[in-house]
Amino acid sequence: xxxxxxxxxxxxxxxxxxxxxxxxxxxxxxxxxxxxxxxxxxxxxxxxxxxxxxxxxxxxxxxxxxxxxxxxxxxxxxxxxxxxxxxxxxxxxxxxxxxxxxxxxxxxxxxxxxxxxxxxxxxxxxxxxxxxxxxxxxxxxxxxxxxxxxxxxxxxxxxxxxxxxxxxxxxxxxxxxxxxxxxxxxxxxxxxxxxxxxxxxxxxxxxxxxxxxxxxxxxxxxxxxxxxxxxxxxxxxxxxxxxxxxxxxxxxxxxxxxxxxxxxxxx
Amino acid sequence: xxxxxxxxxxxxxxxxxxxxxxxxxxxxxxxxxxxxxxxxxxxxxxxxxxxxxxxxxxxxxxxxxxxxxxxxxxxxxxxxxxxxx
Numbered sequence: 367x368x369x370x371x372x373x374x375x376x377x378x379x380x381x382x383x384x385x386x387x388x389x390x391x392x393x394x395x396x397x398x399x400x401x402x403x404x405x406x407x408x409x410x411x412x413x414x415x416x417x418x419x420x421x422x423x424x425x426x427x428x429x430x431x432x433x434x435x436x437x438x439x440x441x442x443x444x445x446x447x448x449x450x451x452x453x454x455x456x457x458x459x460x461x462x463x464x465x466x467x468x469x470x471x472x473x474x475x476x477x478x479x480x481x482x483x484x485x486x487x488x489x490x491x492x493x494x495x496x497x498x499x500x501x502x503x504x505x506x507x508x509x510x511x512x513x514x515x516x517x518x519x520x521x522x523x524x525x526x527x528x529x530x531x532x533x534x535x536x537x538x539x540x541x542x543x544x545x546x547x548x549x550x551x552x553x554x555x556x557x558x559x560x561x562x563x564x565x566x567x568x569x570x571x572x573x574x575x576x577x578x579x580x581x582x583x584x585x586x587x588x589x590x591x592x593x594x595x596x597x598x599x600x601x602x603x604x605x606x607x608x609x610x611x612x613x614x615x616x617x618x619x620x621x622x623x624x625x626x627x628x629x630x631x632x633x
Numbered sequence: 634x635x636x637x638x639x640x641x642x643x644x645x646x647x648x649x650x651x652x653x654x655x656x657x658x659x660x661x662x663x664x665x666x667x668x669x670x671x672x673x674x675x676x677x678x679x680x681x682x683x684x685x686x687x688x689x690x691x692x693x694x695x696x697x698x699x700x701x702x703x704x705x706x707x708x709x710x711x712x713x714x715x716x717x718x
Contacts, residue, residue, distance in 0.1 A: 566677070
C-alpha cells in the first residue's frame with residue numbers, strides 16, 4: 367500500500383476525533399438550552415412587569431424634572447456589551463462585535479469572557495452573572511447618568527427568537543421615555559415621585575441587565591448547538607469522501623501488485 | 634370576600650400569580666395593607682416581613698429584601714429583587 371493510503375487513513379482518524387468533539391459540545395449545549403430558556407423567560411417577565419411600573423412613573427408630572435428623563439443634544443453613549451464566555455458558537459460573538467463597530471465613540475462595559483478579553487473590562491461571566499453583580503453595575507450606571515457623565519445607555523445583546531434564529535440588537539434604557547398612552551395621573555406616591563423613581567430606575571436597570579444577560583446566554587447555547595450540528599454534518603461528509611478516496615487508493619495498490627505478480631510470472 | 638389579582642415577581646420568576654384577599658408589608662412611610670379596591674398607588678418597599686392572605690384563606694408569610702409595589706386599577710404588582718417564602 368502506498369503512502370497515499372496511509373495519509374488518507376490518518377486524515378480520516380483526525381476528522382473522526384474532531385467529530386467526537388463537536389458532537390460532545392453539541393450535546394452539552396442542547397442540555398443547557400432548556401435551563402437557559404427557562405431562566406430567560408422568568409427574568410423577561412420580571413423586566414416586563416417592571417417596565418410597566420416605570421412607564422407609569424415616567425408619565426407622572428412630578429417626574430418631568432427627574433435626571434433620568436433628561437434628553438440632551440449630545441449623545442455620549444455608554445453601552446453594556448454582552449457576548450459569550452466561550453467561542454465555537456458560530457457567528458454569535460462575531461455578530462456582537464460587528465454591531466459594536468457601529469458605535470465607535472461609545473464607552474463600553476463588557477459582560478462575558480470573550481467581550482472582557484477583547485474590550486479590557488472587569489471580568490463578568492455571562493453564564494454565572496449574578497443579580498448582585500447586576501445591581502452593583504446598575505447603581506454605578508444610574509449614578510453616572512444622573513450626574514451627567516453620559517447621555518444615553520444601551521444594552522447590546524443577542525435576542526433569542528428560536529433555537530435556529532438569534533438576533534443581535536441594542537436596547538436603549540436611559541433616558542426613560544415618556545409614553546403618551548400611559549396615564550400617570552391620580553396615582554398616590556409614597557414617599558414622593560422622585561424618591562420612588564430614583565429607586566425604581568436602578569432596580570429597573572438591574573432587571574433589564576439580568577434579563578439581557580440570560581437571553582444572550584440562551585442565544586449563545588442555541589447558536590452553539592446549531593454550529594456544532596453543522597460541524598457534525600460537515601465532518602460526516604468529509605469522512606465519507608475520504609473513505610471513498612482511501613478505498614480507491616487501497617484497491618489501486620492491490621491491483622498494481624497483482625499486475626506486477628502476473629507480469630513477473632509471465633516473463 | 635373581595636379579592637384582587639396579585640403578581641409577585643422577582644428575577645427568578647413569578648413567586649405568586651393569582652387572587653389575593655390582602656397583602657401587608659412595610660412601605661416607605663410605614664406598614665400598610667392592600668385590600669381589594671385600593672386606589673392607584675406606588676411605593677417603594679422596605680425589607681421586612683410580607684404577609685399574604687390568599688383566596689382560600691391561607692396565610693403565607695415571606696421575607697422581602699426591598700422592592701416596588703404598584704397598585705393600578707386592574708392588578709397589584711409587587712416587584713422585588715429578593716423575595717422568599
